[in-house]
Amino acid sequence: SQTIHQWPATLVQPVGSPLSLECTVEGTSNPNLYWYRQAAGRGLQLLFYSVGIGQISSEVPQNLSASRPQDRQFILSSKKLLLSDSGFYLCAWSEDSDQPQHFGDGTRLSIL
């Protein structure tokens, strides 16, 4: 069966520091991969999605970037974090664009 791993579970970072969140999927090949952010008490905001290695689509312009160096690995990065980057970051995968998405446990990021 397919599993998705996302780490770390929580992270506290100072303003201006870099960020790297990693997500890996097991048990499937060539999945669609997604990064979302959820601010406290708010809905999910799609940040990036990828349909294949090296293919990244950005939904919201910001100081974040994403990369997919391997088929089942999706990385969210920032060179300099802002206070507004705080939130709950969720990675998800799906078999295809019209199939349900399945989420990792999420990373709760606090910027101080």
Place this chain on the structure above:
Amino acid sequence: RKEVEQDPGPFNVPEGATVAFNCTYSNSASQSFFWYRQDCRKEPKLLMSVYSSGNEDGRFTAQLNRASQYISLLIRDSKLSDSATYLCVVNYGQNFVFGPGTRLSVLP
């Protein structure tokens, strides 16, 4: 108008009650539809897909009305464990749009 709108909630219902959530979407090209539940400080989990003919999974019934661009979720015989936020999700092309969610609290 937002792409996906849901009842604002919260819904506070006693155990055993029947509760219905509504969701409307604006893009008529939408292709697939889902309901997710999200527990506090947890990731969303797929509850059920929504099919044109309507579908049922135990105490949960989902219905889709494409003409009115409307989706519903009915929960019968509510349990304490049903307390969560319910997210309506609409998909078209590469876009997977989540509604803001409706919070449900089932009270003993």
